[in-house]
Amino acid sequence: MFERIESMLVKEFLQLRRDRWLLMRLVLPLVIQLFIFGYAATFSVHNVATAVLDLDDSQASRGLVSRFIASGRFTIVDAASSQAGITRDIDTGRAVVAVVIHAGFQRALQGGGSAPVQVLVDGTNSNTALIAVSYIGQIVTTFASQATAGLQTLRAPGAPPLVGVQLQERPWFNPGLVDSWFFIPGVIGSLTLLQVVTLTAFAIVREREVGTLEQIMVSPIQPLEFILGKTVPSFVVGSASVSLVTVLGALWFGVPLIGSLLVLAAGTALFLLATIGLGLLLSTYSRTQQQAFALNFFFVNPLFILSGFAFPIAAMPRALQWFTVINPLRYFLVVIRAVFLKGVGFRVLWPDFAALAILAAATLLISVLRFRRSLAD
Numbered sequence: 001m002f003e004r005i006e007s008m009l010v011k012e013f014l015q016l017r018r019d020r021w022l023l024m025r026l027v028l029p030l031v032i033q034l035f036i037f038g039y040a041a042t043f044s045v046h047n048v049a050t051a052v053l054d055l056d057d058s059q060a061s062r063g064l065v066s067r068f069i070a071s072g073r074f075t076i077v078d079a080a081s082s083q084a085g086i087t088r089d090i091d092t093g094r095a096v097v098a099v100v101i102h103a104g105f106q107r108a109l110q111g112g113g114s115a116p117v118q119v120l121v122d123g124t125n126s127n128t129a130l131i132a133v134s135y136i137g138q139i140v141t142t143f144a145s146q147a148t149a150g151l152q153t154l155r156a157p158g159a160p161p162l163v164g165v166q167l168q169e170r171p172w173f174n175p176g177l178v179d180s181w182f183f184i185p186g187v188i189g190s191l192t193l194l195q196v197v198t199l200t201a202f203a204i205v206r207e208r209e210v211g212t213l214e215q216i217m218v219s220p221i222q223p224l225e226f227i228l229g230k231t232v233p234s235f236v237v238g239s240a241s242v243s244l245v246t247v248l249g250a251l252w253f254g255v256p257l258i259g260s261l262l263v264l265a266a267g268t269a270l271f272l273l274a275t276i277g278l279g280l281l282l283s284t285y286s287r288t289q290q291q292a293f294a295l296n297f298f299f300v301n302p303l304f305i306l307s308g309f310a311f312p313i314a315a316m317p318r319a320l321q322w323f324t325v326i327n328p329l330r331y332f333l334v335v336i337r338a339v340f341l342k343g344v345g346f347r348v349l350w351p352d353f354a355a356l357a358i359l360a361a362a363t364l365l366i367s368v369l370r371f372r373r374s375l376a377d
Helices: 002-018 020-040 059-071 083-092 105-110 126-152 179-210 212-217 223-251 261-284 289-305 318-326 328-342 346-376
Strands: 048-054 074-080 097-101 117-121
Touching: 020 179, 020 223, 048 059, 048 083, 048 126, 059 074, 059 097, 059 105, 059 126, 074 083, 083 097, 097 126, 117 126, 179 223, 179 261, 179 289, 179 328, 223 261, 223 346, 261 289, 261 328, 261 346, 289 328, 328 346
Parallel strands: 048 074, 048 097
Antiparallel strands: 097 117
16 A cells, blocks of 8 residues: 555656746745735825815914825825815716815814714725724824824813823734734645646646546555545645745745744644645546636635635625635634734644544545545446
């Protein structure tokens, strides 16, 4: 048995070594996508096109507008003179955000009362709109707090103090809220899923398509031995890919890896086994590489969307939240982010390891049974 498996492994690795373009297709897209996500994927918003309507035209209102400019988050594209100008800027797409400072702003601020500021946002891009509104809220709150503190020094000695609330933020594990620290670990899991599932599915379908699968099956090798010979190279390639992008993420993008490499290796191994099982399962339903590509696109994209990488699982409908339970990428993202940023170990992550182990065993078992049945068809 071991001799036959060894022969299969030698055959597979020889094919990988001879196909230099395959190695380039495995490594180059991985590195390119890592850099694209590392630099382009961000929750931060800069230079938001902003229109301002200052109906108060006071020192306080001009000071507030200067805060928007100094933040670097907003670019004033129009100092409108009327509400119609603001509406036109939003309708034509010239401005994404419009800030309206009503008359009496400075008087209300000096009196210690409410000095409202109206914000109009183009909601066609809801993500940008929400982030921009959050930035505006922070700027206005800081401005009002500092104005209140300055106003207190001008009050009469016996006057009661103005009451204010100061919010102090303290982000844990990512003090600077660096976006790449969030995205890079997620990219590692997502790209590995795509690469390993594609490599495993295409490796078996290619044998079927060129007619060598039947020749191998009539040889003394058993179906289980054949599957092991096909999956071990995928496991090795997947491990090398995770190692490569982990090193690049830590050294190039400065993502801290403060956890145990042993914990990361164990989680990666279970995740790779689950994804290999999924690739094998897709191969049993495919007769050609075109069919494998279509199935791969059909399954991998939903796994990416329902992993929690970009969209919070808690915000999804209840039915989709239940569907994420069978998604191995969901658990691996928890493991890899926790190892990178929190430094926690098996004692905390054991539920995710257990889920990955169950999914790996289930997908591999179902794939082997399906593969045996497909050979008999």
